[in-house]
Amino acid sequence: MSGPDAAGNGPLIHRRYVLGLLLRLCVNFAGGVGILFVILYFALSRPLPGDYAGIYVALRNLSPFLRPILAVSVLVYALLACGSTAALCVYILHKVAGPLYRMELVLDQYRSGGATRTVSFRNDDQIQPLAQAFNQWIGTLRRDRQQWLATMRDAERHCLQDEATCRAEMEAALRRVAEDMERYR
């Protein structure tokens, strides 16, 4: 897990992450094309007869089967490449979608008035500065809240004296709190 300050000013998406995705896609596509090549190689590598008539008949007979052979081999390529690429994309994009999902849960919890925890992502997750920025915001809110409450508590201490002083101190504290709250825009 990363701490609140870790990777705060780091990049949202690391170059290594993008290069890793490109490399994996490259291997994936190469594998797909390799499989397509193997299928077509085996389909077309039957030996031809040695004489002219034999070659003519063999090649003419091959033509009607060529389209289905190509169609099946391309279909196998497409299915394998699409399946593996889809799995790869889901896995790789999870490093962005996962933190985003977690942040959404925290935001929902915050809006519902529940206790807001500090957000931290896994080390290999992307968009780390998002967690840092959210924690920074919540930190500011909490500091301000503590300051407002402290101002009010200070005023309450004067209630040990006479009623008028207590009321005057409390009203002064409220004015300071309201003034401080004006910074929110």
Added chain:
Amino acid sequence: MKHPALKPPRPRIRYVSPRFQGPAVLAFTAIIAAGGAIFWKLVDAEFQRVFLHAAIRGHYSFGSAYAIVRDLLVYHMAGLFIGVLLTGSALVLFLAAATKHGIGKAVASLRSSADRDLSKPTGTSPIGEFERFGEKIDAARSDTLVSVRKLRSEAASLAAGGISPEEFRLRWDELKQRIRGIAP
């Protein structure tokens, strides 16, 4: 009796965002499918022509049909690989740029919130998921701003005076309680 430590680990869900991961997966599969379809069309037409030509001329020097079309096949496969790879790479770069743009705006919005600016909107993003996420952040900021404004108005109203001591004390305690509700 089941021991909690012996519980099998829960499977991790990778497909968490159908609105982000789904379209990306569809875009990649569309690229592969389009590449395959183009390859099929081109190779089919070329092979038909080449085999007809070879049948008429009688290629004694070739041992198999593969030997006749080997160069053509390799050429088209290289084209398929490079075409799909380049288009896929462009998509990856677009996704990375859109993520940086969309999440960058959300980060900037949260950072300005830390400076107590809760009214500047997060802004739009080319990817719907990030747009929706920005709206969620804006909603949270807006809720906070409304709460703080209400508290400020209540504090100002109490500070103005003209309230009986009993009511003042009641509203004072209530205000304290409401302040405690900010980012609990």
